[in-house]
Amino acid sequence: MKIKYLGLLLAGTLGMNSCSMVGDIDSIKPYYKMEGDNVVYNLESAESVLRGVYKSWRAFNVSSFRLYMSILSGTAVSKGGGLTGGQEFVTNSIQANNVALANIYQGSYLTINTANNLIKLMERGDAKGAPEKRVKEIIGECKIQRALAHFQVLRHFGYFFDLSSPYGIVLRNTPFSGTETAPRATVQQSYDFILADLNDAIANAPQNNELHYYVTKTTAKALKAKVLLHMGRYSEAETTAKEAIDDAKRNGYQLEGSFQTIFTNGYDSPEALFATYTEGPMEVASDQIARTTYSEFTKRMADMLVGTNNDGDLNTGDGYDQRFYLMFNPTLAGAQGNGKHPYSTNGTGKHNTQMLLRLGEIYFIHAEAAARNGHFDTARQSFQIMASRAGYPADYAAGIRNNQLLTAIFQHKVLELFAENGEDWFDFVRYYQAKNIAINAIKSTIKSDSQLILPLPQTALAGNNQLQQNPL
Known part of the structure; x- marks a missing residue:
């Protein structure tokens, strides 16, 4: 059986297909606000929303960025028209206003937010009649994806190699609608959050899936x-x-x-x-x-x-x-x-x-x-x-x-x-x-430790006044 990602769509997902889509992460609205507070009402609707969490990994902002990191390391090079904003990755001189940075930052938090929305609704019991085991499995699947997305942000924008560093990432375990601001957690706190999600998923996620x-x-x-x-x-x-x-x-x-x-x-x-x-x-x-x-x-x-x-x-x-x-x-x-x-x-x-x-x-x-x-x-x-x-x-x-x-x-x-x-x-x-x-x-072109971490996008800084830029 092949899954078809049709039916309910995630808020903002359609717009992610454009390479010009940027903006502060706090502009992402919770998924369930699309149709009031009853988007999940049984197991079938919960599974549909879950498929939307999976779909977020295909969004342009996320899927197109993976190549940039190989260009940054020097194992790959651009050819033809190159990649939007890619020249700064070629020279290892990425600036905070680089469009690709804004895309991956926003795209990662879209996955986090859609996972958080579904976790909230499942924990609240909105999926009426759903077996308790499946409810726990869905939450486990969401936590794996939330952990992976946080890990993605940490490796790109945090001092992931230094557990004593204060330059971790903003951690989100509840839905956010565009008005919340939050400071960066430390690197250790960021890892602890990710590991907690994964440990919960190891206990509750599905055993296997063909x-x-x-x-x-x-x-x-x-x-x-x-x-x-x-x-x-x-x-x-x-x-x-x-x-x-x-x-x-x-x-x-x-x-x-x-x-x-x-x-x-x-x-x-x-x-x-x-x-x-x-x-x-x-x-x-x-x-x-x-x-x-x-x-x-x-x-x-x-x-x-x-x-x-x-x-x-x-x-x-x-x-x-x-x-x-x-x-x-x-x-x-x-x-x-x-x-x-x-x-x-x-x-x-x-x-x-x-x-x-x-x-x-x-x-x-x-x-x-x-x-x-x-x-x-x-x-x-x-x-x-x-x-x-x-x-x-x-x-x-x-x-x-x-x-x-x-x-x-x-x-x-x-x-x-x-x-x-x-x-x-x-x-x-x-x-x-x-x-x-x-x-x-x-x-x-890699000459300084400051080049090992991407700068936080300017759009993220503009949308969160508690967010502190990486040191240069």
Whole structure:
């Protein structure tokens, strides 16, 4: 069964399709105000509103921004017309009035607000006749998405790498209508809020779902491992990532046998822990991937990892990491010029799914956390699984010295997740903060710690007089 995102729409969602849509986040109205206070009145109406929360991840403001972070890190470059506001990401000189910043900030809080509205209505008992178990599951699904959206804001606009920093984010656990202002929480408070949501979801979200554009307990546990890794709580991250991998195996998730089939299968991929449903003329997301391509850094790394000193051949794959080849081979790359987005943006069938979280990433999280804990053999086991799928020998990880293992995990993870969710940028920041790489290891325009955090959008500052800008 394929879900159709029709019926009730979220307040403001239609406007999100325009690349010019900006404005302060406090202008977003609560969803239930659209039709008074009775938009949820039974289980069917609650499920319809829940689908709207999922739909918010496809909004232009959110879906189009992921590429910006790969440009920021230097693993991707703009081509053709480029991306709106993208030049400042090319030069790592982003200003507070950048339209892309306003879009992602507002889009993230739209997801948070729509989730908060539904949580309120479910906790209030508006879904008359709904089984108590399903009520708790819906709240759990909303909390996973609220946690993910807050985590997204924290990583983009907060000092996510410093638990002692006062520069966290504005936390929202109740609906807001446009009149409320609030100060930033600390980074520690921000993480505590996110973890509390995920722990609640691990207890109450659905155990599994054959439709991988829905979130489950496994999604929550995998995201928790990712959050713990960013917090530097490596022992817990290692344990939680292993639990998530084991849960995934029990609950219908598994790694694809081929890197390429992850993206041709899209939201149907068993590897997807949370993916956008994108198919047909109504269920689309703007990825803009055709406006980007690989950088020389990414190309050289794909060449170096297989041990060659000269450029490989993209027509045959010889001399290149197979993930790079499958993304950019002229035949396999498809209409968008990137094999991770193989479908036409205007087709009537399946469109390009955005992988918000997938199982392959959790293997890398487990490998990194284990390596940072000094559990090198354990780290190699998870790392080898991912390297084997990419065509590396069965003893590849065993041949990497302990003091080189973290660097190898970083490089392989960049190629694995490149042009998906900007993980290459956040990993760069984490590795730099851990003194594993130099600040300009990827891109010469990154020269200062102040460039590691995006400025809060001017529109957000204008709409919230308690909001304090990041230091320059």
